[in-house]
Amino acid sequence: MINFAFMRNLIAFLRRFRIFLVFAFLQVISLLIYVQFLSFPRSQYLTTASNVTAKVLTWENDVTKHFDLSKNNWALQRENIRLRQRLPEFMYTLSTTKVKVEDTVFEQQYTYIPGEVINSSVTRRNNYFTLNIGSKQGVKRDMGVFSDKGVVGIVHNVSEHYCVVKSVLTEDINIDVIIEPIHIEGILKWDGHDARRGSIDGISNDLRIKKWSRVVTRGGSGIFPKGIPVGKVESIKPIEGESLWDVVIRYSEDYRTLQRVYVVKNLMIEEQKALEGLIPPDKEEDLLQ
Amino acid sequence: MSNLTKNIIRFIVFVILQALIFNQLEIGFGIHLMVHPLFIMLLPFEMGVISLMGLAFLMGIIIDIFSNTYGLHASSLVMMAYFRPIVFKFYGPREGYDPLKEPSVFDMGNRWFTLVFGYLLLIHHFWYFLVEIFQFNQFLFILQKTVFSIIPSFFICLLLQSFLIKKSKTK
Numbered sequence: 001m002i003n004f005a006f007m008r009n010l011i012a013f014l015r016r017f018r019i020f021l022v023f024a025f026l027q028v029i030s031l032l033i034y035v036q037f038l039s040f041p042r043s044q045y046l047t048t049a050s051n052v053t054a055k056v057l058t059w060e061n062d063v064t065k066h067f068d069l070s071k072n073n074w075a076l077q078r079e080n081i082r083l084r085q086r087l088p089e090f091m092y093t094l095s096t097t098k099v100k101v102e103d104t105v106f107e108q109q110y111t112y113i114p115g116e117v118i119n120s121s122v123t124r125r126n127n128y129f130t131l132n133i134g135s136k137q138g139v140k141r142d143m144g145v146f147s148d149k150g151v152v153g154i155v156h157n158v159s160e161h162y163c164v165v166k167s168v169l170t171e172d173i174n175i176d177v178i179i180e181p182i183h184i185e186g187i188l189k190w191d192g193h194d195a196r197r198g199s200i201d202g203i204s205n206d207l208r209i210k211k212w213s214r215v216v217t218r219g220g221s222g223i224f225p226k227g228i229p230v231g232k233v234e235s236i237k238p239i240e241g242e243s244l245w246d247v248v249i250r251y252s253e254d255y256r257t258l259q260r261v262y263v264v265k266n267l268m269i270e271e272q273k274a275l276e277g278l279i280p281p282d283k284e285e286d287l288l289q
Numbered sequence: 290m291s292n293l294t295k296n297i298i299r300f301i302v303f304v305i306l307q308a309l310i311f312n313q314l315e316i317g318f319g320i321h322l323m324v325h326p327l328f329i330m331l332l333p334f335e336m337g338v339i340s341l342m343g344l345a346f347l348m349g350i351i352i353d354i355f356s357n358t359y360g361l362h363a364s365s366l367v368m369m370a371y372f373r374p375i376v377f378k379f380y381g382p383r384e385g386y387d388p389l390k391e392p393s394v395f396d397m398g399n400r401w402f403t404l405v406f407g408y409l410l411l412i413h414h415f416w417y418f419l420v421e422i423f424q425f426n427q428f429l430f431i432l433q434k435t436v437f438s439i440i441p442s443f444f445i446c447l448l449l450q451s452f453l454i455k456k457s458k459t460k
Contacts, residue, residue, distance in 0.1 A: 022339050023371045026346045030360035030367065031420070037359035046354055053354050060309050121356065123315050125421045128357035164357060192422060193319075193430070256315055 038126065044159040048119050048130040054162040057130060061118040065259065072259050079148040110225045112262040113137050115145075118162075122195040122255050127169040129153065131261065134161040144217075144224040144264040150253035151175060151217055151230050152261050163263075168230075169195055169255060176218040177230050179209060179247075185218060186247065188230065195255055197234065200247040207245070209236050215249050222272045224264055292333060302453065303328040304348060308355035311445075319434040320441060325352060325362070326413045327446045329370050330406055331393055331454065334386040338374050345370035358421075365417035369409050376408050393454055394447060407443065414439050 014021065037046060044050050048057060115137075119130040133139050135158050145152040145165050153167035154175070166173065168190060175188040177200060184207050186200035200215070212232050219226030231249040239246045266272075307325040314322060329345050349363025356362070377386070380401060386392075394402040414435045422431050 019338050019371075022342055023367065026342055026367045027364055030346065030349065030364040033360035034358070034364065034420070041359075046350070046359055048355065048357050050354065056309070057355070060313075064313070119313075119355075119357075121312065121315070123317075123319065123321055124358070130357070192427075195315075 041157040041164075044157055047157050047164050048128070049134070049157045049159040049162045049164045051159065051161070054118065054130060054132075054159070057119040058132060061116075065116075068257050068259060071257065075148060076260065109266065109268050111265045111267065113139060113265060115139075115163075115261050115263055117259050117261060120167075120255070120258060122169055125192045126171055127167050127195075127255075128156065129165040129167050129258070129261075131163050131165060131263070132161070133263065134159050134163050136160055138265060139163045139263050142223065143266075144228075145261050146224065146228050146264065147253050147258060147261045149229065150251060151224065151228050152253065152255075152258065154223060155263065165261075167255065168198060168251070175224070175230075176220050177215050178218045179203075179233060180214045180216060182207075184209065196251055198231065198249050198251060200249060201244075203245045203247055205238055205243050205245045209233060209245065209247065211236070222266050222269045296332065299328055299331065299453070300344075300348065304351050306449075308352050312352070312356045316441075319430075319437050321434065321438045322442050322445060323414065323417070323438065324442060324446055324449060325349075326366065326369055326410055326442075327406075327449060329366060329373065330409060330446075331391060331450075333388070334377070334390070334392060335388050338371065341370040341373060342367050361417060361421055364420060365413050368416045369413040372412050373409060376405050380405050391454065394450055395454070406446070407439075410439050410443060410446075411435070414442070 033046060036042065041047055048054055113133055115131040115133040117129050118132050121127045129145075129152065131139075131145070139155060139158050141155055141158060143155045145155060151168060153165040153170075153173065155163050156166040157164040168175065168188060170190060171192070173188060173190065176185065177188050178185050179200070184203055186203045188198055189201050190198045203209070211234070214232055215230040217224040217226065217228040217230060219228075229252045231251040233247055234250045235248045237246045237248075303325050307323065311322045311324055316322070325348060328348065329341065332341060332344070345366040346363050349366040350360070352358075352362045353360055377392070390396040392402075392405070397405075415431070418431045418434045418438075422434075
């Protein structure tokens with residue numbers, strides 16, 4: 001009998017609060033998906049990497065991509081000029097006693113996969129770009145993405161024909177960068193306010209930084225090659241109560257009109273990962289001492 | 290056209306409008322235009338709150354898939370759907386709403402629509418930016434984004450109504 005009364009109370013309770021329970025259930029589901037996908041997307045189906053969504057966005061992009069066509073052509077042409085100037089045929093030979101050497105010193109470490117942005121946003125707290133290349137072209141998670149003007153982001157999620165890139169305009173992008181010319185290391189962050197400006201964390205305030213010095217990638221983790229431009233230092237302010245600089249940089253790429261990008265494929269990443277995996281993890285006893 | 294077909298077409302139109310047009314517009318100043326709350330607003334008066342929330346969740350998730358926000362739109366739209374009957378009750382006429390009418394600016398008048406839709410839009414936008422930014426030392430930034438986004442969103446919703454809906458045929 002007690003059991004029966006309990007059941008009746010429970011049903012009455014569920015009846016009375018059913019609206020709120022449904023509400024709470026839906027809220028918990030959506031917030032769980034949100035938190036989980038921000039850090040590690042387990043499937044491609046709720047992102048723009050999924051086939052149906054990407055297809056629709058490709059149709060849309062087919063219309064809108066022509067708006068910036070002349071600007072993009074100009075950018076590609078400029079990049080071509082920059083690369084052509086490095087060709088030996090375009091240089092005037094100063095020394096007449098040149099010797100041709102079979103080169104065994106250099107080995108290719110990075111190859112690049114070209115792609116096109118079919119969907120992007122820059123005004124949210126966490127901004128993602130969708131590219132029209134996927135696992136068929138060899139894109140994998142955690143590969144770096146850059147454009148001719150600067151760094152773009154890291155691949156977050158891949159499907160067969162599309163991928164989603166976590167751009168530098170996200171909260172925890174954490175790309176390691178250096179400030180040239182004296183190689184000051186820091187970590188790239190974004191505070192969510194302005195798509196043209198980011199900041200660099202972890203720079204001790206006894207270092208002297210000149211305004212408008214160039215910021216490039218460090219290339220330590222094997223995601224990016226060394227020396228891909230990120231931006232220029234715009235202002236340096238001391239943080240109150242900490243021995244760090246608050247360094248604000250201006251990105252060299254305008255992410256609002258980004259179209260053509262390259263995905264970095266590091267041919268030696270497995271080797272580097274395997275080697276770094278041999279380092280024993282920090283033990284708790286060591287940290288306490 | 291029956292009520293059901295009308296609302297299905299509206300659902301599709303609003304998803305397309307929001308996912309493919311308004312989510313792609315970047316205006317600056319932290320403005321983020323969101324017109325899909327208008328769909329939840331325009332659903333019939335007599336609709337139950339559970340089916341409202343179900344529709345809101347569905348619509349939110351579809352828009353989320355298109356804009357890589359993973360449940361953010363769904364959460365804020367469900368929030369708005371939950372508060373819709375409460376706000377409606379508060380501003381409702383004493384004898385209850387006329388089921389033949391629609392909760393649009395044409396049927397219910399400027400004053401009613403501004404108040405009710407304004408409050409619902411405020412709840413929706415505030416929750417959206419609160420969850421999106423989720424840092425309490427950025428509270429002023431959240432408020433700034435909310436206020437800056439609500440005003441243009443509201444006026445675009447007013448404009449959209451004159452394109453998308455007609456005055457209901459009641460005497």
